Amino acid sequence: MKIAIVGTGAMGSVYAALFAEKGHAVWAIDVWEDHLAAIRDQGLRVEGASGDRIVTGIRTARTPEEAEPCDLYVVATKASGVEAAARSIASVKPETGLVLTIQNGLGAGERIAAHMPTDKVLLGVAEGFGASMKGPGHAHHNAMKLIRIGEMNGGLSDRARGLETLWREAGFSVRAFEDIDQLIWEKFICNVTFSAPCTVFDRTVGEIMADPASWNIALTCGLEAHTAGAAKGVAFSFDDAEAYITAFGRGMPHARPSMLLDHHARRPSEIDAINGMVPVVARSVGTTAPYNEVVSGIVRSREAEFAPI
Secondary structure: OEEEEEOOOHHHHHHHHHHHHOOOEEEEEOOOHHHHHHHHHHOEEEEEOOOOEEEOOOEEEOOHHHOOOOOEEEEOOOHHHHHHHHHHHHHHOOOOOEEEEEOOOOOHHHHHHOOOOHHHEEEEEEEOOEEEEEEOOEEEEEEOOEEEEEEOOOOOOHHHHHHHHHHHHOOOOEEEOOOHHHHHHHHHHHHHHHHHHHHHHOOOHHHHHHOHHHHHHHHHHHHHHHHHHHHHOOOOOOOOHHHHHHHHHHOOOOOOOHHHHHHHOOOOOOHHHOOOHHHHHHHHHOOOOHHHHHHHHHHHHHHOOOOOO
């Protein structure tokens, strides 16, 4: 199969390496030219949870237009890059080609829908899946628990099961689900709890939870998201949101959310798709999200001081 990984940062590099190692014709698509050059010249190295390998033969391009038409486009950009990726993919995707987008936060499917019909679009959620870049052409795979995929418009289709098999055969733990929206929201409320609060206080998940004052702020952010989701009609699989969020946090006390790591590197985060999205949804369903309004404002204010990339 011809597979384009659109956005080959840390997680995208893991996707590209494992698919290519399995024998698929993989295109690594990214604007980081040093990274692409390293992949072409030395191969793509991925080490960590999935093993240590250097995979050669991966083709590179800066945009989907520069690559061959592919059977599957995996959008692994940050949330802010989804719309540009969708616009490019729409101009070259074969009629039978599928798009699978895997991001943090909400809104990726809607951003794609602005540029193409959604009948060939699937959504993914990476649970307990972490990676980081050690340098151009070199990614470290920190953890891999489960990739969940499903049809954007719901239902458990044959092609979702086909993608499940494709990813599993490449070495991923993966499962297709009938209601991917539920799973996206269940991850979302946990991301909301820890992303902006850990960034604002510059603390790990465990440090936030150990301090009653900051934990109250973080937990309230997550509960605001849960309230908005419930009002929107999300079929959460649990009754006690606080217990669900608390158990999630206790499972990764040393974790630093990607938003905090972005600020350590003085680069813009995905605030608009995570904590910043809660007030947007809340307004649409008649609930409120003042805690998320405040922490999002702090994060945006700090990012306004970062030098342009």
